Amino acid sequence: MDLSVNIAGMKLKNPVIAASGTFGFGKEYSKFFDLNKLGGISVKGLTLEPRKGNEPPRIAETPGGILNSVGLQNPGVHAFIRDEIPFLREFDTAVIANVAGNTVDDYRAIVEILSDADIDAIELNVSCPNVKEGCLLFGSTAAGVFDVTDAVRKVCKKPLIVKLSPNVTDITEIARAAEAAGADCISLINTILGMSIDVEKRKPVLANVMGGLSGPAVKPVAVRMVYQTAKAVKVPIIGMGGISNESDAIEFMLAGASAVMIGTAGFVNPNVWVDTIQGIEEYIKENGFDNAADLTGALIE
């Protein structure tokens, strides 16, 4: 039995990847389990310059999920290359650089830099709802996604994953734009814009007022978007949004994802990634599949 999957020229030893922004640069979780076990790690969203992020509180608990408004706090791409890649490279797991910017030039510049760095793929975050400029603005329209992807594609020497926002009317239109502009792979969903109010204080819980919803609550929306996107594009899909166990991960793969990312659930169960990998292996055995890749799109309709 083979758990490995091939996505956009990358070979992952299994289909489970740590989702960007929930896993830092891997150091913290490396104390909980062996990072060699992971299919891959998508690092915290990187920008050209360091960013401080938004004011706290940056997290609110909601029914079956959380809202976050970190706002891309990160040390900048140069510090990432200098300080973080060496550690990540101690492990045999794919390293995916998640990148964001305010302008198309930002995106191009950072991708140019990362193209020469020791990483396996670049994940274009055009979907962060927690920053005032750029990012989600690009991700909200097909034209915006096309423009960023197209500009980046020209300078990108690594497999290019475009990460989509669920805050759109028609995800397939956006996915097709990313594909047309040369994305090798599409990942989705980023967080859904939400808000939570503390009725005793009569104030928004988040200093930033709004934030991005993730965790189990969003899973049905995410599965639906993966399903729709898989029917709309030919490039492989990395599915995410609320995955907490193998059964959730398999839902995404049956819906059409070639791999999955897990984020929020790790806050509750720091072993969620390895537990999920093991659970997928068992499901494959018990359900007569030969390998993980066969799960992709194996929905009976």
Add this chain to the structure above:
Amino acid sequence: MDLSVNIAGMKLKNPVIAASGTFGFGKEYSKFFDLNKLGGISVKGLTLEPRKGNEPPRIAETPGGILNSVGLQNPGVHAFIRDEIPFLREFDTAVIANVAGNTVDDYRAIVEILSDADIDAIELNVSCPNVKEGCLLFGSTAAGVFDVTDAVRKVCKKPLIVKLSPNVTDITEIARAAEAAGADCISLINTILGMSIDVEKRKPVLANVMGGLSGPAVKPVAVRMVYQTAKAVKVPIIGMGGISNESDAIEFMLAGASAVMIGTAGFVNPNVWVDTIQGIEEYIKENGFDNAADLTGALIE
């Protein structure tokens, strides 16, 4: 202390309304509590002709929520007027007729009929995700919402509520279109399109594959949309999506809603509407407000 609220020329005795499609035509819940206690009842979505609805299974449980794919099963507007209004009128509560159609003509025809019926307001459902034609198609674009609302407005002699879909990139644009076309009030959110897969059977749980997500899971998205909409339009707003208790209801009112609707939570707690009304009353007392209407938009920012 006064719990009543005025919306679009209607006076509701309190801000709590039963959400369309979850409360039938009131008969069933009337065995659980006195319908006189409700601010209002929005009845099951009506179409010109009777509709059978979609194939079962029509419901799936998801983390903190449910997916439904009823698909507007209803006896048609004529049977509603003949068989249901008399019963509803036994109670002193506002009766809101929720209507849907495949074409602009459908909407106009049904609103014309209902304009002469003994109801208090019409709620235009341009946001049902569970039918193949019409409905959500109109609700997905500002132009679509404008056209339906505009056509209906011309024949509508009742207060006109337009119910918006959350499955859009920019809710404010849609809300402004409804307002511009003459809506007296905006209600939101309808369900979010989602999907759930049974991994043992490898099949979608819903026969219809996709369905609409409601219940606590969607609350942060709904509160956010109410908040954004309240800043974008002048007409009053009825907020809903995942309300399970007074605290949730107050979140929506602080975010800008003048009244709220509750649906899914009633499946779990058939007393949710009356419990919520009572809870709002207590909150008003304890927090130094004079009346329910003062809660609207009372968020401290």
Add this chain to the structure above:
Amino acid sequence: MDFRERIVKTETLAKDIHLIRIRSEQITGKAVPGQFVNVRCSNGLDAYLRRPISICSVCPTDKTFDIVYMKRGKGTSLLCGFCEGDMIDVIGPLGSGFTMPSAGEKIAVVGGGIGIFPLLYLLESCNGVNKTAFLGFRSKDAVVMKDAFEYASNKLVVATDDGTFGVKGFVTKPFFDWLNVNRPDRVYTCGPLPMIKSVAEHCVKKKIFCEVSMEQRMGCGIGACLVCSCKVKEGPDFDYARVCKDGPVFPAEKLIFE
């Protein structure tokens, strides 16, 4: 209205089959065979919806009723955590019951798996009737409530798929054999779709009165939300009935099986 009632007993009947006995004046005072209760399995978001479970037996003296459930998914797993003395949130009785046989009639019940439970309450509620019960289980380990069914019927036939107890094979086999030499006034059936379908079609063909208890995923459980549909004949056409309110018991000849 408060739906919380006291659990007076819990018992494990077989692997993954558990009984909960609940004291409720409200429910025992109204229940009829074939009805169900809608149970809240947690106080929070886990297993958010209520679970429909048939009323399996009623003791009017103690004002208690029993539900018996199979541990399957999230909700029924949480039910396993309930203990004697705990309060449980149950709405009921819900739905329409079986048409009760008249004294002197001859009836048969055909149940499979978790479908047997509402049939016990039916049998227990009609004395003076000639009652034959056909029960099907997966295998010996899954056989439950044999004594209760034996006591409540004139004749009990048990079948197991693997032959480890009673007759080997599906329970429809001994039932149809019996039907070849007996003509009951009424047949009642509840259980897996293939079983109830074949029982229903057989009875309809032979013009024997037959009622079927159906299952469907539910929302409100009281008839308001229209999610629990089941296809029924409506003149030359079909319609969707509500399992929770119009059913769960339907006349066999009304049902459209697919």
Add this chain to the structure above:
Amino acid sequence: MDFRERIVKTETLAKDIHLIRIRSEQITGKAVPGQFVNVRCSNGLDAYLRRPISICSVCPTDKTFDIVYMKRGKGTSLLCGFCEGDMIDVIGPLGSGFTMPSAGEKIAVVGGGIGIFPLLYLLESCNGVNKTAFLGFRSKDAVVMKDAFEYASNKLVVATDDGTFGVKGFVTKPFFDWLNVNRPDRVYTCGPLPMIKSVAEHCVKKKIFCEVSMEQRMGCGIGACLVCSCKVKEGPDFDYARVCKDGPVFPAEKLIFE
């Protein structure tokens, strides 16, 4: 890694203040004063995130540690349901601890409300030190662990906002009075923002070593997600530190209070 540990004792210390004693070789073997554990309050979706709770006391002989929490919202309400013998899912010890005083030094701790708990563990861990403890509570009913603090310190001053116990008013008052005639080597503080802010600013002004334990809403609790920010000085500018990993204990002079 398995984070489930056995609860060996639960106790209610005052209205809405409860203690849980947990046996854990793993945690007791590593913990230092000022650290916390991240507790799972349910197995499901209710109170989905873990709750950070300070380690309040450690017994190395029994390999147990205590947490004391105030019942406030969903998570802490669920914690009240845990009993002796239950397993509880706790990750820890997490965060950075207090800088321990050296033998012979003179220290003061200033705690308010639920902020007092990590200070007890600190006091209990530094013998040979001259320790004065200042504790503030809302009122007499809320005073907890007085004996333990008395035992662990050389001098204990308790203040209540309403004067129903000890000194009347905020605890900062007796502390600042004391500070006028004493110069401690180190001050440690934890509690409501206005209190820790005023203690910290006072100490910084007087150039007294002061460490503050901060609170913030958390996601991962281990430093990976960057949600638990707290504003700290970074040269002429500011930066956001992680309360869960860089803290919860910070040097007073690094903090920017707003």
